[in-house]
Amino acid sequence: MSPTSLRRVVVVLAATVGVAACGADAVSPLPVQPPDPTRSTPAPSATSPIPPPAGSPSRPPPSGARPSAAAPPAPTRTRGTPRTTPPPTDATPACQGAVRYDLPLAETEIELLTSLCFGTGAVLRIQGxxxxxxxxxxxxxxxxxxxxxxxxxxxxxxxxxxxxxxxEGREHTITVVVR
Known part of the structure; x- marks a missing residue:
């Protein structure tokens, strides 16, 4: 491939990547996402011929400036935002699903293991x-x-x-709940 044709391929690829990147900023938020209350879009003025950019409320519009070295602010959770999963509680143990649970007897204090919870199809593998x-x-x-x-x-x-x-001369019982 000649240097001239190689330059043409690079230019075409750069233009294609640039167009694909611009399309990513024009994505609107999902209907379940609440708008970010800390960010507001300025209203267009009557003297301004250029409307404000229509970026996503969760993503700032692209700029020509280099990003700053400071870390982005930590996300905050507004009151009233529903959780997707309930918080874990100590009253109900978590079931591990259909997993393989390895129990190496040489490395495990079996007296401390009294109960387990698995999904149907799980395997308890007792080694040694x-x-x-x-x-x-x-x-x-x-x-x-x-x-x-x-x-x-x-x-x-x-x-x-x-x-x-x-x-070691004793029998240890593990109660396994299968859901």
Whole structure:
């Protein structure tokens, strides 16, 4: 490719990128977004032949000046703005969904783990135990598999399952709620 044709490609690409960037500033806010009360658009004067720019209220209009080195102000939340999710509370434990929960027995204080909550399809993987040692009180709610020192318990139906794990001569029970 010759230097002249390469310059033409660069100019065309620069013009295309410039047009695409201008279109991004003309996006209007979603109907659920409240307007920013700290920003106001000046009204056009009767002597001004140029109307004010029609930018998004959440984004300032483009300017030719370089951005300042100061950090942008922290976003504030106005009163009355609804939350999308409720705040977490200690009264109801959070369910983890259909995840794989690894429980390495050599690294875990199993006495501290008394209950878990999962979604249907989750797997409790108990690592570092022999075959046939882990038991459940509701085998109709789980699918259990052992291989190479690892027990996988897949929770296939909703309900509550007590998983019993022997360690150091004691049996530890973990209550698993499946939603």
């Amino acid at each position: 135990i022999g075959p046939g040692l882990v038991t459940v009180d509701r085998p109709d709610l789980v699918a259990q598999q052992y291989e190479a020192g690892v027990v996988d318990i897949r929770f296939v139906r909703t309900g509550t399952v007590a998983v019993t794990i022997p360690k």
